[in-house]
Amino acid sequence: MAENKTAVTTADLTKVKPYGDTLNDGKVEMAFTLPVPYGEEAEECAKQYVKKLGFNEPSVTYYHELAPGYTFFVVYGAAQQTIDYTAIHVPKVEGNVLDRVECGEWIGENIGRDIVVVGASIESDAHTVGIDAIIQMKGFHGHFGLERFKNVVPYNMGSQVPCEKLIAKAKEVNADAILVSQTVTQKDIHIMNLTKMVELVEAEGLRDKVILTCGGPRISHELAQELGYDAGFGPGRYAEHVMSYVMQEVQKRGWEKKANIEDR
Amino acid sequence: MGLLYDLSKKYKTLSIVGMSKNAGKTTALNFLLEEAMDEGIRLGVTSTGRDGETQDLVTGTEKPRVYLDVDTLVAVPAFLYDLSDAGLEVVMRTNYSTAIGTLLICRVKEAGYVQVAGPVINAEQKKLCQDMLNIGCDLVMIDGAIDRKTIASPDTSDAIILATGAVISRKMDKMVEETAHVVRLYSTDELEDGLYRTAIEENNFDDKIMLINEKGEVTKLDLVTGLGAARHIDEAIKEDTRIVYIPGAFTNSVIVDIGTKKLRQVKFVLKDPTKIFINPMDWGKLRKRGFRLSVLKKIKIALITVNPWSPSGYVFDNRLLLEEMQKAIPDIPVIDVRM
Numbered sequence: 001m002a003e004n005k006t007a008v009t010t011a012d013l014t015k016v017k018p019y020g021d022t023l024n025d026g027k028v029e030m031a032f033t034l035p036v037p038y039g040e041e042a043e044e045c046a047k048q049y050v051k052k053l054g055f056n057e058p059s060v061t062y063y064h065e066l067a068p069g070y071t072f073f074v075v076y077g078a079a080q081q082t083i084d085y086t087a088i089h090v091p092k093v094e095g096n097v098l099d100r101v102e103c104g105e106w107i108g109e110n111i112g113r114d115i116v117v118v119g120a121s122i123e124s125d126a127h128t129v130g131i132d133a134i135i136q137m138k139g140f141h142g143h144f145g146l147e148r149f150k151n152v153v154p155y156n157m158g159s160q161v162p163c164e165k166l167i168a169k170a171k172e173v174n175a176d177a178i179l180v181s182q183t184v185t186q187k188d189i190h191i192m193n194l195t196k197m198v199e200l201v202e203a204e205g206l207r208d209k210v211i212l213t214c215g216g217p218r219i220s221h222e223l224a225q226e227l228g229y230d231a232g233f234g235p236g237r238y239a240e241h242v243m244s245y246v247m248q249e250v251q252k253r254g255w256e257k258k259a260n261i262e263d264r
Numbered sequence: 265m266g267l268l269y270d271l272s273k274k275y276k277t278l279s280i281v282g283m284s285k286n287a288g289k290t291t292a293l294n295f296l297l298e299e300a301m302d303e304g305i306r307l308g309v310t311s312t313g314r315d316g317e318t319q320d321l322v323t324g325t326e327k328p329r330v331y332l333d334v335d336t337l338v339a340v341p342a343f344l345y346d347l348s349d350a351g352l353e354v355v356m357r358t359n360y361s362t363a364i365g366t367l368l369i370c371r372v373k374e375a376g377y378v379q380v381a382g383p384v385i386n387a388e389q390k391k392l393c394q395d396m397l398n399i400g401c402d403l404v405m406i407d408g409a410i411d412r413k414t415i416a417s418p419d420t421s422d423a424i425i426l427a428t429g430a431v432i433s434r435k436m437d438k439m440v441e442e443t444a445h446v447v448r449l450y451s452t453d454e455l456e457d458g459l460y461r462t463a464i465e466e467n468n469f470d471d472k473i474m475l476i477n478e479k480g481e482v483t484k485l486d487l488v489t490g491l492g493a494a495r496h497i498d499e500a501i502k503e504d505t506r507i508v509y510i511p512g513a514f515t516n517s518v519i520v521d522i523g524t525k526k527l528r529q530v531k532f533v534l535k536d537p538t539k540i541f542i543n544p545m546d547w548g549k550l551r552k553r554g555f556r557l558s559v560l561k562k563i564k565i566a567l568i569t570v571n572p573w574s575p576s577g578y579v580f581d582n583r584l585l586l587e588e589m590q591k592a593i594p595d596i597p598v599i600d601v602r603m
Contacts, residue, residue: 089343162517164491164492164513164515164517165491165492167489167491167513168488168489168491168492168493171488171489172488196541199538199541200491200513200515200541202386203512203513203514203538203539203541204489204491204512204513205471205511205512206512207385207386208385208387225384228312228384230384261488262470
């Protein structure tokens, strides 16, 4: 406890650590469950575990029994590791982001036809929340979905859609872009599903004739690119981000007059 | 002579294709790079995604980096140019699209570790390989991203190196079976020259499903895709239909509703085996029903590499694994990249 805790007023971006009460105190809140019976031994166990994770001054602020043999903890600790913020590089989806109304006008002026997108939550994933946030009229968090965009024709196929169905639909309606949503990520199921999708798209000879994007809470643009998608949209990305990317990509690829997939 | 010398005599471009992520592709690549150094073969190296980064983006496991010898050609994204240990000379600036900006073709002037990257789209990958061969190298290796088996498509490379490993399954026999299934699919017979092949090749310009009768007459189905179209295909198969050509992906939904009698009467033809997306179980069932399949171009597997280590922490007995693999796949060389 006798460490030097002199308060600093400016953060050193080459050595960033968490902020709790003062800069660089490293305070972190953790919540986890251990398969041990509720009791003081459990508390000590959590403390030791957090210590082992490399946190100083672990303190269990709350714990209760989840079920016999399982205890849930909230623990605070002071982190020691630092990160060089200035050396971080994150690939991002390129292009300007316009809002809903601007997107509609931009498409009218620059593309001169409707942009068609088909979206679904694929394979085993039963969660429509992601695809609905992007496509459905009511949108998410005050950001209206693609159904309210002018000059955009979206198709929302819902959840548990086999890759085959999504691709067949995209071909049927001559989609400019396919939006794939994945919410569940346990045991890396989203990787398996997304890979299956991209392989089928490639096998169908559709890969360079459609803009293939994916999105979900655990998806980043970098991951999407590694899996072979054109773009990925993670948390905090809404319909306008997706459409801004898609429409600028349509222009970049010169598909203004190529509404039909065959012509591309 | 060595393994790689033999390969470079037979092929110009080889893609390393993983059965899944962490099947040991990069380990296999490094093994082969070392071989190339020993044998004095000039290599070109590219990838279908960013590869060689120290941390795996998907599993968070440590990933081996790629060590390149002098005179190797390599595709590197512009912003990683500064980050590589090796001394690189820029030979060409390309405009192929990657995850991370402009792609450079460089020649290694000073041996060291490099992060390799490559174009995202297959057609561009092919152009890049040609660029490398034009600039001057004996053999181009393409490192695949995750388990994107479609990169194995013969359009892209001459032959493939199939990397498989313990990661496929916790059970060794399941892993061997899955690998053997893929090998079996890839070595599906090519359609023999003759009436039917000519008919397909002459009419295959618009990627439509085609039915061909005994006389070689072609009927095109007005469907945008075969996916989910089994019933339509079933209806279209007539008494004298002999061949059904499917241009796109071949999944259960293409075939499931076709009656057994009709299934026996025709032969399905695909462009290449990467179009097949049917698991070993369903494949066996189809076979029992008398299903027959040919491809226009099959995939040559030059080599199979196995990795007995799984990132989830279990290890197979490597000698036993090699034995089992060689028993299941007798005609293709199998090597353990960890031995």
